[in-house]
Amino acid sequence: MNYLAHLHLASHCDSSLTGNLLGDFIKGPLPSGLEPSLDAGIWLHRRVDAFTDAHPEHRAAVGCFAPPWRRFGAILVDMLYDHWLSLHWARFSPAPLPLFLQQSYAALLADEARLPGGLPSPLTAMVRQNWLASYAELDGLTRALNGIGQRLRRPQPLGLALATLLPAQWHACEQGFLAFYPDLMRFTQQEWQARPHFPDIHRP
Template sequence: MNFLAHLHLAHITDTSLAGALAGDLVKGPIDHLPHPLQQGIWLHRQLDSRIDAQPQMQTLKALFPHPYRRTAGILLDMAFDHQLASHWSGYHHDSLEHFCQQSYHTLLTDPQLPQVGHRLVSNMARGDWLGSYRYREGIALAVNGISRRLSRPQLLEGGDAVLWQHHEEISDTFMELYPKMMDYARQRALEWPNR
């Protein structure tokens, strides 16, 4: 799951959006951070571990040709955000457009968001990355952007095309797993050890 899914799960669990985003930015110990940020990062990590451990995800990764096996997880994160954006009304009462704009605003005005996060969210808001995940072109741009940040960008180049070859299998897996991830997020948010 990528930015959109983590922000959506933070919203439905009433946990920190900044923490949900910072889960991709902050490495290592988090006990020095403010409690809401700690909880959001902890939940992000719990969710990533849970989804990665699902047998269905291993089945999807096995569909990827050999050159993309190492980056299949990144590509599937983007594919799940595409599925969520494409079927948004089934998972959230608000429109995707309003959710995205509200999320950008909340993140940019949250003093707990790490500085690197402000730069990221400014770029996200300027290009409406979250809303663009509905479209093939938006996913292609996102994958291209991620590839430029890798030491070996060729590991991702063209990977978005593989997603469309397996669109049906990815969609079926998303529909099966995402409601379970929503339930798991609600449960784990209540079980956060530092409440």
């Protein structure tokens, strides 16, 4: 999943928003050396991604992209899921999306001092430029995908892949997301309630 979904799921579970986004940047075993709440968020991020990648709806959506785009299918579908989450936000959250983003950005900035080196640069840019608000529009989604594509080892104009989906495929993938996301919310809540304990390794 991408940033917006991870923020929403973290909020849904009352988990650390910052920890859940750090899951894209902190690799290796846990505890990581960060605070326990951040480690728990990283753990939840990993559980969310594993569940998503194995889900039949996500796999079906990836399969809608023909070569050469299919090799980037996981990235494309994760971004599309943020797009559809934006469009259908009121189904999944009582708070309006602009207010949710404002509060989420404030929480990330408040945690910045707790992180060695501060927030990873992509997260800082996301906050300052309010990337997530643009995902509801296809132009914003296309720009975001092209930006991701430029950071690949071999740069690719990933935004072009969106135009390869037929209208019927687009509709099927959107309906698949609407079937999948409640499953993911239930899974995330269950996993969070059964989460492991992460000790504070900074304390004697």
